[in-house]
Amino acid sequence: MTTEVGTDVQKARALLERGLLVSIPTETVYGLAANAYDRTAVVKIFEVKARPSFDPLIVHSNSVDRIREFVEEIPTWAEPLVERFWPGPLTLVLRKKSIIPDIVTSGFETVGVRIPRHPLTLDLLEGLTVPLAAPSANPFGYISPTTAQHVQDQLDGRISYILDGGACEVGVESTIVGEVEGVPTILRVGGVGFEAIRALVPDVVMKSGKATSTMMPGSLPSHYAPRTRLVIGSPDFGKYAPEEIGCLAFTAVNQKIPIAHQEVLSMKGDLTEAASRLFHAMRELDKLGLRVIYAERVPDLGIGLAINDRLERASFHAA
Ligand code: TXA
Numbered sequence: 094m095t096t097e098v099g100t101d102v103q104k105a106r107a108l109l110e111r112g113l114l115v116s117i118p119t120e121t122v123y124g125l126a127a128n129a130y131d132r133t134a135v136v137k138i139f140e141v142k143a144r145p146s147f148d149p150l151i152v153h154s155n156s157v158d159r160i161r162e163f164v165e166e167i168p169t170w171a172e173p174l175v176e177r178f179w180p181g182p183l184t185l186v187l188r189k190k191s192i193i194p195d196i197v198t199s200g201f202e203t204v205g206v207r208i209p210r211h212p213l214t215l216d217l218l219e220g221l222t223v224p225l226a227a228p229s230a231n232p233f234g235y236i237s238p239t240t241a242q243h244v245q246d247q248l249d250g251r252i253s254y255i256l257d258g259g260a261c262e263v264g265v266e267s268t269i270v271g272e273v274e275g276v277p278t279i280l281r282v283g284g285v286g287f288e289a290i291r292a293l294v295p296d297v298v299m300k301s302g303k304a305t306s307t308m309m310p311g312s313l314p315s316h317y318a319p320r321t322r323l324v325i326g327s328p329d330f331g332k333y334a335p336e337e338i339g340c341l342a343f344t345a346v347n348q349k350i351p352i353a354h355q356e357v358l359s360m361k362g363d364l365t366e367a368a369s370r371l372f373h374a375m376r377e378l379d380k381l382g383l384r385v386i387y388a389e390r391v392p393d394l395g396i397g398l399a400i401n402d403r404l405e406r407a408s409f410h411a412a
């Protein structure tokens with residue numbers, strides 16, 4: 094059985110209204126969407142992704158007015174972010190109304206919400222009377238998809254339709270901001286840079302560093318990982334032969350390693366371009382069946398923070 098890939102928004106809408114799953118394009122990564130108000134439909138998302146039920150989903154809508162139907166309030170500190178970044182790669186964690194089933198939020202009183210910036214998906218949402226719950230459309234723990242082909246490679250036959258909106262423009266997931274003990278806090282770095290958020294919310298803080306048991310799986314260390322071992326740093330030729338090594342480089346190839354085993358994220362050193370290519374490059378290297386992939390960190394600026402964060406998670410291999 095193969096899942097149809099196409100650009101038929103009406104078809105996607107009809108399937109979602111029937112409680113089925115459709116993969117949708119966004120500017121960040123492809124999502125795996127279901128009617129957020131339909132518990133039975135949402136359960137299917139967790140099944141198809143093999144996602145643990147304690148990992149909450151993000152709810153997508155196309156307007157702030159509609160978002161008010163399912164969140165208690167948009168706090169004052171968040172207003173300038175809404176104004177500036179929606180539609181766009183920003184998720185706000187807000188107090189939910191009871192219309193959002195508990196399964197969507199894994200029992201939390203809050204819900205992650207965003208307005209994605211993709212014309213097909215905005216068109217789709219416009220004609221729906223319900224919002225869409227949608228995590229990234231990858232099996233749990235694997236790299237997020239940034240093309241319709243990536244989704245089909247992994248979820249073929251298991252979902253009803255893939256709405257093809259081309260390659261994702263941003264390429265890493267949204268930045269998530271919520272309140273922790275009353276303080277606006279960046280819970281996950283992503284498509285909107287820390288500096289850009291702090292310019293509008295001066296007292297925002299970055300969620301403190303390393304994994305704890307109370308963290309969301311989206312922030313667990315071993316996440317977004319390829320199958321091949323990924324190491325951050327320069328190749329160790331004492332440990333591996335050049336032919337066994339892949340390179341995920343920022344601007345330049347390594348002369349000692351076969352060129353076919355290398356992906357350069359941005360020859361001109363542009364972080365935005367690098368982010369848009371990151372997950373595709375990881376997937377391409379992962380297909381080669383090498384022993385190890387060496388990845389180079391990028392500058393910790395703007396979206397570079399999100400690139401380094403995803404590299405770190407991809408490099409974490411449980412013992
Ligand atoms: O760019 C994105 O955000 C993409 C596209 C499809 O919108 N979605 C995405 O969803 O990355 P997902 O499911 O892969 O990551 C969702 C993460 C969760 O793992 C969790 O860390 C956080 O969002 N999250 C969702 N609801 C939350 C809540 N109520 N409280 C705290 N964190 C929440």
Ligand code: MG
Pocket residue numbers: 228229237311
């Ligand atoms: Mg995900």
